[in-house]
Every structure is written in C-alpha cells, then in structure tokens.
Amino acid sequence: xxxxxxIARMQLAIALRSPMAWxxxxxxxxxEGVSFASLVAVLADPRRPAPxxxxxxxxxxxxxxxxxxxxxVLAALAARAAEDRRSGQWxxxxxxxxxxxxxxxxxxxxxxxxYAILWLPTVLxxxxxxxxxxxxxxxxxxxxxxxxxxxxxxxxxxxALAIAAGAAVRQPMVATVAGFAVLMAWLVVGELPALVPxxxxxHPTVVDALDRFAPRPIAGRLARGEVRAADLLWLVxxxxxxxxxxxxxxxxxxxRRSRVGLAAYRALLALxxxxxxxxxxxxxxxxxxxxRAGRNHLSSGSRTALAALAxxxxxxxxxxxxxxxxxxxxLYDEAERVLALMARAQPRLRVERWDPTRDxxxxxxxxxxxxxxxxxxxxxxxxxLARGPRRRAxxxxxxxxxxxxQLSAGAFTSLRVEQALARAIADLGDDTxxxxxxxxxxxxxxxxxxxxxxxxxxxxDDAIAMEVVDDHGLDPVPTGCAAVxxxxxRRELSDDAQLAIGRYLEAGGHVLVALSGREDxxxxxxxxxxxxxxxxxxxxxxxxxxxxxxxxxxLPLGFRVVDGYADHPITIGFRDRRVTIWQRARPIVxxxxxxxxxSAAAYASRDQTGLDRLELTAPIAIAATVExxxxxxVVVSGAEAIGVDPAVRGQGTDLLAARALAxxxxxxxEVAVPPKDGDQLRLVMTAGERRALAAVVIVGLPLVVVxxxxxxxxxxxxx
Numbered sequence: 001x002x003x004x005x006x007i008a009r010m011q012l013a014i015a016l017r018s019p020m021a022w023x024x025x026x027x028x029x030x031x032e033g034v035s036f037a038s039l040v041a042v043l044a045d046p047r048r049p050a051p052x053x054x055x056x057x058x059x060x061x062x063x064x065x066x067x068x069x070x071x072x073v074l075a076a077l078a079a080r081a082a083e084d085r086r087s088g089q090w091x092x093x094x095x096x097x098x099x100x101x102x103x104x105x106x107x108x109x110x111x112x113x114x115y116a117i118l119w120l121p122t123v124l125x126x127x128x129x130x131x132x133x134x135x136x137x138x139x140x141x142x143x144x145x146x147x148x149x150x151x152x153x154x155x156x157x158x159x160a161l162a163i164a165a166g167a168a169v170r171q172p173m174v175a176t177v178a179g180f181a182v183l184m185a186w187l188v189v190g191e192l193p194a195l196v197p198x199x200x201x202x203h204p205t206v207v208d209a210l211d212r213f214a215p216r217p218i219a220g221r222l223a224r225g226e227v228r229a230a231d232l233l234w235l236v237x238x239x240x241x242x243x244x245x246x247x248x249x250x251x252x253x254x255x256r257r258s259r260v261g262l263a264a265y266r267a268l269l270a271l272x273x274x275x276x277x278x279x280x281x282x283x284x285x286x287x288x289x290x291x292r293a294g295r296n297h298l299s300s301g302s303r304t305a306l307a308a309l310a311x312x313x314x315x316x317x318x319x320x321x322x323x324x325x326x327x328x329x330x331l332y333d334e335a336e337r338v339l340a341l342m343a344r345a346q347p348r349l350r351v352e353r354w355d356p357t358r359d360x361x362x363x364x365x366x367x368x369x370x371x372x373x374x375x376x377x378x379x380x381x382x383x384x385l386a387r388g389p390r391r392r393a394x395x396x397x398x399x400x401x402x403x404x405x406q407l408s409a410g411a412f413t414s415l416r417v418e419q420a421l422a423r424a425i426a427d428l429g430d431d432t433x434x435x436x437x438x439x440x441x442x443x444x445x446x447x448x449x450x451x452x453x454x455x456x457x458x459x460x461d462d463a464i465a466m467e468v469v470d471d472h473g474l475d476p477v478p479t480g481c482a483a484v485x486x487x488x489x490r491r492e493l494s495d496d497a498q499l500a501i502g503r504y505l506e507a508g509g510h511v512l513v514a515l516s517g518r519e520d521x522x523x524x525x526x527x528x529x530x531x532x533x534x535x536x537x538x539x540x541x542x543x544x545x546x547x548x549x550x551x552x553x554x555l556p557l558g559f560r561v562v563d564g565y566a567d568h569p570i571t572i573g574f575r576d577r578r579v580t581i582w583q584r585a586r587p588i589v590x591x592x593x594x595x596x597x598x599s600a601a602a603y604a605s606r607d608q609t610g611l612d613r614l615e616l617t618a619p620i621a622i623a624a625t626v627e628x629x630x631x632x633x634v635v636v637s638g639a640e641a642i643g644v645d646p647a648v649r650g651q652g653t654d655l656l657a658a659r660a661l662a663x664x665x666x667x668x669x670e671v672a673v674p675p676k677d678g679d680q681l682r683l684v685m686t687a688g689e690r691r692a693l694a695a696v697v698i699v700g701l702p703l704v705v706v707x708x709x710x711x712x713x714x715x716x717x718x719x
Contacts, residue, residue, distance in 0.1 A: 004102045004103075004105040004106040004109060005106065005109065006106065007102070007103055007105075007106025007107065007109075007110065008105075008106045008107075008108075008109035008110040008113060009110070010106075010110070011106060011107055011109075011110025011111070012110045012113050012114055015077075015110065015111075015114050016114070016709055016712060020076075021114065021709070022706045022709050022710060023706075024073055024076055024077065024118075025117075025118055025702070025705055025706060025709065026702040026703070026705070026706050027069075027073065027702075028070070028073050028118045029118070029121060029122075029697075029701055029702040029705060030698055030699075030702050031066060031069050031070065031073075032059075032122050032125075032697075033694075033697035033698035033699075033701060033702065034698055035059050035062065035066055036059055036122070036125045036697050037690075037693070037694035037697055037698060039056070039058060039059050040128075040683060040685070040690060040693060040694070041690060042058075043055075043129075043681055043682060043683040044132075044682075044683040044684075044685040044690055046682075052330045052331065052333070052334050052412060052415065052677075054140060054143030054144070054147070054223060054224045054225055054291065055129060055139055055140070055143075055144070055681045056125070056126070056143070056144055056147050056223065057143065057147070057220070057223045057224050059125075059147075059223075060147040060150065060151065060219055060220075060222070060223035061216065061219055061220045061223050062216075062219070064187075064191065067187055067215075067216065068184065068187070071158065071180060071183040071184060071187065072176075072180055073115075073118075074115065074155060074158045074159055074162055074179070074183060075162045075175075075176045075177075075179035075180035075183060076176050077111040077114060077115060077159060077162075078111055078159050078162030078163045078165075078166065078175070078176075078179045079162075079166055079172040079173075079175040079176040079179065100247050100250055101243070101244075101247045104163065104167075104243055104246050104247055104250065105243060107163065108156075108159055108160055108163055108239075108243060111159050111163075112152075112155065112156050112159055115152075115155045115156075115159065116152055116155075119148065119151055119152070121701055121705055124697075124701065125697065126139065126144060128693060128697075129681065129683070132683040132684055132685050132689070132693075133681055133682070133683060133684070134682065134684055139681065140225070140291055140292050140293075142225045142290030142291050142292065143223060143224055143225030143290060143291055145290065146222045146223065146224075146225050146226070146227050146290050147222055147223040149222060149227070150218065150219050150221075150222030150223060151219070153222075153232060153235045153236070154215055154218065154219055154235060156235070156236075156239050157215075157235040157236075157238045157239045157242070158183050158186075158215070159239075160238065160239035160240075160242035160243050160246070161179070161182050161183060161186065161238070161239075161242045162175075162178075162179025162180070162182065162183055163179070163242065163243065163246045164182075164242040164243070164245045164246040164249065165178040165179045165181070165182040165183075166178045166179050167245075167246040167247075167249035167250040168249045168250065186214070186215060187214070187215055187216065189210065189214065190210050190211075190213070190214020190215060190216055190217060191214070191216070192210060193207045193210060193211075212230070212231075212234070212278065212279070212282070213234060213275065213278075218231045218234075218235070221287075221296075224291070224295065224296060225289060225290035225291040225295070225296055226287050226288075226289060226290075226296035227287060227288040227289075227290060228282060228285075228287045228288075229281050229282075229285040229287075229288075230278040230279070230281040230282035230285070231278075233274065233277060233278045233281055234274060234275065234278040237270070237271070237273075237274025237275075237277070237278070238271065238274065240270070240274075241267050241268075241270045241271035241274060242267075242271075244266070244267040244270060245264050245267035245268070248262075248264045248266075248267060249264065293675075293676045293677055294674075294676060295676045296341075297341070298338075298341055298342065298345060298418065298422075299418065299422070299672065299673045299674065300672065301422055301426075301671040301672040301673045302342065302345075302418055302421075302422040302425075302671070302673055303345060304426075304671075305422045305423075305425045305426035305429060305671055306342055306345050306346035306349065306422075306425060307346070308426065308429035308430070309346050309348040309349065309425070309429050310346070310348065312348060312387070312429065312431065314387050314388045315348050315349070315350055315387070316346075316348055316349045316350070316385060316386070316387045316425065316428060316429075317349075317350050317351075317352060317385070317386050317387070318339050318342075318349060318350070318351045318352070318383055318384070318385050318421075319352045319353070319354050319383070319384045319385075319386070320332060320335060320336055320339070320351065320352070320353050320354070320381075320383050321353075321354050321355075321356055321377060321381050321382050321383070321384065322353070322355070322381050323378075323379055323380050323381030323396065324378050324379050324381075325379055325380070328380065328381060328396060330412075331396070331399055331400055331412060331415075331417070332381055334399075334415065334417050335383055335394075335399060335417050335421070336351070338417050338418050338421060339351045339383070339421065342421065342425070349425075356377060356378050376395065376396070377395075380395065380396035380397075381395075381396055382394060382395045382396065383399075383421065385421070385424045385425060385428055386428075387428045387429075389461045390428055390461045390462055391428075391461075392424035392427055392428055394420045394421060394424055395573070397573075398416065398420040398573055399415070399416060399417050399420055400412040400413075400414065400415050400416060400417070401413045401414040401416070412677075414675045414677060415675055415676055415677050416675055417676070418673050418676060419671065419673040419674075419675065422671040422673050423572070423670075423671045423673075426671050427462075427662075427667060427668060430666075430667060431463055432463070433463045433464075433465070434463065434464045434465070434482040434483075434665040434666075434667070435464075435465050435466075435467055435480050435481055435482055436459070436464060436465070436466045436467070436481070436482060436483045436484070436485050436661055436664075436665065437467055437468075437469045437473070437474075437477065437478065437481035437483070437484050437485070438466050438467065438468050438469070438484075438485045438486075438487060439468070439469060439470070439471075439474065439484065439485070439486050439487075439489065439493065439497075439529075440468045440469070440470055441470045441471060442486075442489040442490065442491040442492070442493055442529055443488075443489055443490030443491050443516075443526070444486065444487045444488055444489050444490075444529070445487045445488040445514075445639055445640065447466055447468070451640070451641065451642035451653075451654055451657075452487060452642060452654075452657075454652075454654040455642065455654050455657050455658045455661070458654070458655070458658040459658055459661060459662065462662065462667055464482075464661070464662065464665060464667065466485070469481075471493060471494050471496065471497040474493075474497045474500045474501060475496050475497060475499075475500040476500055476503065476504070477500055477501065477504040477509060481509075482510070482664070482665040482666075483509070483510040483511065483512065483632075483661065483664040483665050484501060484504065484509065484510070484511045484512070485511070485512045485513075485514070485661065486511070486512070486513045486514065486528070486529045486530055487514045487639055488514050488515070488516040488639030488640060489516065489526070489527075489528065489529025489530070490516055490518075490520060490526040490529075491526065491529065492527060492529055492530075492531065493529050493530055495532075498530050498532045498533055501530060501533050502532070502533050502536060505533070505537070505628075505631040505633060506629070506631070507631075508629065508630035508631050509631055510631060510632040510633070510664035510665065511530075511533070511631075511632075511633050511634070511664075512633075512634045512635075512636070512657075512660055512661055512664055513528050513529070513530060513533075513534065513633070513634070513635045513636075514635075514636050514637075514638075514639035514642065514657070515528055515541050515586045515588075515635065515636065515637050515638070515639055516639050516640065517545065517557075517583070517584025517585060517586060517637065517638050517639065517640055517641065518584065518640055524543065525543040525544070525545075525586070527541070527543075528541050528635070533633075534590075534633075534635065537590075537591075537592070537626045537628070537633050538590045538591035538592060538626065539588060539589070539590035539591070539592050539624060539626060539633075539635060540588075540589050540590050541586050541587070541588055541589075541635070541637075542586070542587055542589065542604065542614055543586075543606065544586065544587060544604040544605055544606045544614050545557050545584055545585065545586060545604065545605055545606075545608065546559075546582075546585045546586060546587050546598060546602055546603075546604055546620055546622055546637070547559075547602060547603055547604070547605055548598045548599055548601060548602035549601055549602075550599045550600075550601035550602070551598070551599050551601075551602075553581060555581070555583050556583065556584070556608075557583060557584045557585075557608065558581060558582065558583040558584075558641075559581075559582055559585075559598065559602075560579050560580065560581050560582070561579070561580050561582060561596055561597075561598070561622075562579055563575050564596055564597040564598060564599065564619060565595070565596055566593065566594060566595050566596070568593075568595055568625070569659075569663050569668040569670060570595055570625070570634070570656065570659045570660050570663045570668065571595055571596065571656070571659070572668075574656065578655075580596070580652060580653050580656055581641075581652065581653065582596075582622060582637065582638050582641065582653065583638050583640075583641035584637075584638050584640065584641060585622040585637035585638045585641075586622070586637045586638070587604040587614070587616055587620045587621065587622065587637075588621045588622060588623065588624045588635050588637065589616065589621070590624070591626070592621075592624035592625055592626040592633075592635070593624060593625050593626070593627075594621035594623070594624050595621070595623040595624055595625055595634070595636075595660075596621070596622050596623035596636075596656070597619040597620060597621050597622065598618060598619045598620045598622060599618070599619060600618045600619055601618065602618045602619060602620050603616065603618060603620075604616045604620060622636075622637040622638070623635065623636040623637060623656070623660075632663070632664050634660045634663075634664060636653075636656070636657060636660060638653065641653065642654050642657050
C-alpha cells in the first residue's frame with residue numbers, strides 16, 4: 001500500500017507538470033461550465049417553474065454528449081499507464097521491489113487524485129447559486145455532497161476500466177481509444193431502455209439490471225441525494241476487478257498466455273460475484289436519503305398502502321399520461337420517479353406510459369372512465385391507476401399546488417405526488433365487499449335512474465353493492481348494511497323507521513340523505529324523508545331552492561361550482577379541478593360542516609321567480625356532513641340531478657355522490673404522507689449577470705486553473 005501511495009504521488013506530480021494535463025483540465029472545466037451556465041439559464045428564467053429536484057441534479061446527471069466528453073477525459077487520464085510503458089518508466093518501476101499490481105494501483109490513484117482536482121474548482125458553482133438565490137431560499141446540502149461523491153466513485157470505476165482496456169498496449173493514443181470504447185459501451189448499454197422502448201415492456205428484468213449497474217442511473221440517484229450501499233459496492237468492486245484484470249493484461253508478452261487468461265478469468269468471476277453481492281445488498285440494506293424532505297424514500301403510509309397489494313391476485317397498473325405542455329414535464333418526471341420507488345417496494349405494481357395524441361378515440365374513453373375532461377387529460381396529463389375494472393385518476397392538480405415563487409413567477413408551491421398516488425393505491429387495494437341499504441316505499445329514486453345508476457355502477461366496480469330495504473327492513477337496520485341511503489324521498493319515513501335510523505346513527509352507523517328538488521302534486525317541496533333524524537343531528541333543509549346568478553348555467557335552477565369545496569376526503573380532487581353542475585339544489589342549514597357551497601352571490605328562494613327569498617347568508621351550503629361518536633351523516637342536494645351534467649362531460653355530481661357513499665363505508669382512506677418539496681431554487685439575476693457568470697465559468701475559470709497549474713509547475717522546476 002505504501003508503494004502504491006508513493007507511485008500515486010509521483011504520477012500526480014508528473015501529471016501536474018504536463019501541458020497535456022493542463023489542456024485536459026481546461027477542456028473539462030469548459031464542459032462543466034457550459035453545463036452549469038445552461039442550468040443557471042433555467043433557474044433564472046421566470047417563464048417556467050423551477051426544477052423540482054436537487055438543484056444540481058441535472059448538472060451531475062448530464063446529457064449523453066456531456067457524458068461522452070467526460071468519458072474522453074477519463075480515458076485520457078487513464079492512458080498514463082501506456083505512456084509509462086512507452087517511455088520505459090514502467091520497467092523501472094517493476095524492476096524495483098514493486099509488484100505490477102501495486103504499480104497499477106498507484107497509477108490509478110494518481111489519475112483519480114487528478115480527476116478529483118479537476119472537480120474541485122466547480123465548488124464555486126454552489127457558491128454562485130448561494131449568492132444569487134433569494135434570501136429565504138436554502139440549498140439542500142445533502143444531494144450536493146452525494147453528487148460530488150458520485151462523481152468521485154464513478155470516476156474511480158471508469159478510470160480502472162479504461163486502464164484495463166489499455167493495459168496491453170504501449171501507445172497512449174491507442175490506450176485512450178480503447179479506454180473510451182469500453183467506457184462508451186458501459187454508458188450506451190445503460191441507455192438501451194430509452195433507445196429501445198420495447199425493452200421496457202417485454203424485458204423488465206433486463207431493464208432493472210441496467211438501472212442497477214449502468215453509470216447514468218447511478219449518477220442520477222446520487223445527484224438527488226439517494227445513496228445506495230449496493231451502488232457503492234458495485235462501483236468499488238468494479239474498480240477492483242478492473243484493476244485485477246489490468247494486472248493480468250499488463251503482463252501479456254512476458255508471461256504465458258494460460259497464466260494471463262487465468263488471471264483475467266479470475267477477475268471476471270470477481271466482477272460477477274460483486275454484481276450478485278450488490279443485488280443482495282440492495283435487498284437487505286435500505287438506501288440512505290440525504291435530502292431534507294425525504295424525497296428518496298417512501299413514507300410509512302405509502303408502504304402500508306403498497307403492502308395491501310401483496311395478497312391481491314390482480315396486479316395494479318399505473319399508466320402515466322404525459323401532458324402536451326412541456327412546462328409540466330418536471331412534475332411528471334417526479335411522478336415517474338415516485339412510481340419507480342413504489343414498483344421497487346411492491347412488484348405487484350407495473351408502470352406504463354401512454355401517449356393520448358396517438359389514439360384520439362381511446363383518449364375520449366379514458367377521459368370519461370377516469371372522470372377527467374378530455375382537454376384536461378391531453379393538456380395536463382394524468383396518472384391512471386387501474387386494478388381490474390377499478391380505476392382511479394390522479395390528475396395534474398392532484399399532483400401539486402400551483403402558485404408564485406420568490407420572483408412572483410409560476411411555480412409548484414407544494415408537491416403532493418406521493419400523497420396523491422398513495423391515496424389512490426390504498427383505495428384500490430381494498431376489496432372487502434360492502435353493502436349500502438337503499439330505502440324504498442316513500443317516493444325515492446330508483447337505482448335504475450340514470451344518475452344513480454351511474455353511481456351504483458361506480459360503486460359496483462369497487463365491490464360496493466346497493467340493495468333496497470323497506471320500512472320493515474329498517475327496524476332494526478340489518479347488520480350487513482355498511483351504510484343507509486335515502487335517495488330523494490318525497491314522503492316522510494314512518495316514525496319507527498326514523499327511530500331505527502336514529503338508533504343506527506347513535507350506534508356509529510353511516511347515512512346519506514339526498515334531498516329531492518321537485519315539488520309534489522300540490523306544488524310544495526317535500527321534506528328530506530327523515531327530518532326528525534336531521535333535526536337530532538342539528539341539520540335542516542328548508543323548502544326552498546338555491547339560486548346562484550354568478551355561476552348560472554342554461555338549466556332550470558342550475559349553476560356550477562368550481563371552488564366551493566371543503567378540505568374533506570369526499571371532495572379531495574374537486575377544488576379548482578372539477579366543475580360540478582347542480583340543479584334544483586336546496587339549502588342546508590345547521591351545525592354540520594359544509595362540503596359544497598355556492599358563490600357569495602347566491603340566495604335561497606321559495607319560488608322560482610326569486611321574489612320569496614329566505615334570509616340566508618351566502619355562500620350557502622348545498623352538501624354537508626356531520627360526524628359524531630363514530631357515526632357519519634352526509635346530506636346532498638338535487639337528488640334528481642345527480643349525474644346530469646351536460647355542460648362539462650365526465651365531471652358530475654354522480655362522482656361526488658359516489659365518493660360520499662364510498663367514504664361512508666370506509667373506501668376513501670386517509671394516507672399519512674407529508675408533502676415532499678425539492679429545492680425548487682430560483683435565481684435573482686439580470687440578463688447581464690447571467691452572461692457575465694457564463695463567461696466566468698466557461699472561459700475565466702478554466703484559464704485561471706490552467707495558469708495556476710502552470711505557475712506551480714514552473715516553481716517546482718526552479719527548485
């Protein structure tokens with residue numbers, strides 16, 4: 001080891017005095033400067049949201065072109081061993097009491113030290129980001145440190161591979177070409193999933209292996225602050241195996257071919273053993289997450305939701321429909337990253353991609369099934385999760401909140417990617433059959449009504465059945481009823497039936513009441529059918545209609561609701577995302593919590609002319625809920641208009657009613673997943689400052705470093 005360190009210091013000293021090393025350093029820093037200047041242009045552009053992940057993630061990850069140039073630099077550094085053999089330096093080393101393995105290890109350490117020195121000036125990039133970032137912004141140091149660690153470890157493995165590739169030759173140029181060819185092969189093989197999409201679909205095991213062992217995926221993980229022990233083991237083992245192979249190959253011509261072949265074979269076996277060991281370590285040792293927000297590991301709520309899929313026979317398929325607007329690409333990149341984490345944790349989850357522009361006919365069907373407007377699906381994208389006939393849509397506005405950043409530019413103010421996906425997965429993972437008992441005999445709407453038939457169909461896909469019961473069947477409420485629904489009753493239920501429902505609620509039962517909005521034969525609006533039950537829960541439904549002139553639609557007593565939704569499991573995904581159309585809605589007053597309400601311009605009227613108004617303060621609740629002692633009561637308006645939504649196809653009150661019934665029977669689970677925001681750093685820079693910084697990092701910094709190296713070399717020569 002001492003001999004290797006001595007040789008490493010000697011090699012580094014020789015390299016620092018070499019003009020070729022100076023040119024290599026200059027070219028490397030120019031390349032890194034161009035990459036950083038491109039990143040600065042993005043971070044300082046107010047027209048697009050700031051990148052979501054770690055601030056230097058894209059810089060460390062690089063492009064194929066930047067990787068190719070970087071590998072050229074590594075191959076040139078590794079060719080030092082061939083230069084030693086050409087000049088006779090190698091023979092002088094091995095003639096001394098130094099083994100070939102120690103000599104190669106020293107050469108490798110010297111090249112690695114020089115590579116680390118090349119990266120050292122780029123620390124000024126982080127300083128520049130800190131200078132031009134707003135005062136309230138903070139750079140997450142964990143991913144930055146992990147990114148530099150990745151460059152060092154990946155560089156060490158690449159140098160060892162390049163040294164092995166050129167170990168048998170004496171010409172530095174040939175060694176450089178051979179090393180570059182091997183490194184490019186390592187890089188390109190890892191890019192096959194992107195170059196051959198069929199590979200992802202037909203051979204997921206191969207894709208998984210490439211993701212484990214290829215350089216760019218490893219660099220990407222480290223750059224975002226995800227440090228896997230398996231990655232480090234693989235890279236260290238790859239470097240050791242490559243150096244062992246180089247030790248065998250460097251003796252070609254002086255040893256028997258059989259001995260050289262045996263040594264190379266042993267190095268190959270060692271490499272296979274390291275790869276298998278990395279797979280085992282990955283399964284046994286969780287990744288270290290160096291981010292502040294915990295972006296690289298799944299929260300306990302997500303893991304619980306995924307664990308429920310293990311016993312399911314039907315797999316869960318997540319289809320990512322990317323948006324037509326490129327501005328949302330970072331958000332869907334994050335969605336695919338989180339889905340990849342979930343797929344690694346639960347093999348029953350399969351992730352696919354689908355382009356809606358290639359099949360407009362299928363797009364309409366998907367949009368309708370997912371209850372998303374077709375235009376929203378194409379422009380904003382979505383993630384559709386399906387298990388058998390059941391499906392849930394996670395749309396653009398479910399994935400993030402949008403607002404303004406420190407520069408008043410558009411930004412993702414809060415990321416809810418994992419939270420939204422985990423909630424949908426938990427919902428789809430529950431297959432326990434449940435029954436909702438629907439009352440009949442009091443003028444209620446039937447389940448064959450077009451609106452409630454749509455609700456029943458949605459619930460049936462989720463293994464929730466709706467069965468009818470009469471008054472006799474309610475005293476007492478059957479134990480098999482997970483909830484009771486009264487759908488637009490036009491006459492009061494009997495006192496005994498209402499008492500039975502009251503006792504059912506007191507015992508922790510769940511009830512939905514849909515209010516009729518049509519007059520009886522006398523021209524009078526009927527009650528709720530269970531007025532006594534509502535009164536005991538502090539609610540009432542006055543005989544009046546709600547009129548909202550500010551949101552009126554071309555329907556009798558119709559209006560739309562856009563943002564009048566509570567923060568409640570029933571209405572998650574509705575506020576500012578889905579429009580519901582309400583017709584002949586009735587006001588709901590009392591102590592309950594409002595679920596849906598009108599605009600501030602609405603009023604309640606006993607007649608359709610609006611002359612006989614009630615003294616109610618807007619906004620007016622048109623759906624409400626009361627939770628008490630474990631029981632749940634939901635009241636919604638406009639029973640006859642459930643699902644009637646001609647203004648906005650695919651977005652109706654039938655979805656909200658289905659969500660309400662699913663919540664009553666426990667099918668809208670709460671998943672504890674906190675928002676996980678990245679750096680999302682925005683730089684406060686003028687166009688002139690951006691140009692000046694680009695000139696410094698692309699031209700100024702390389703010149704300064706070369707001049708410094710030249711000055712050090714001149715001073716050492718004088719000594």
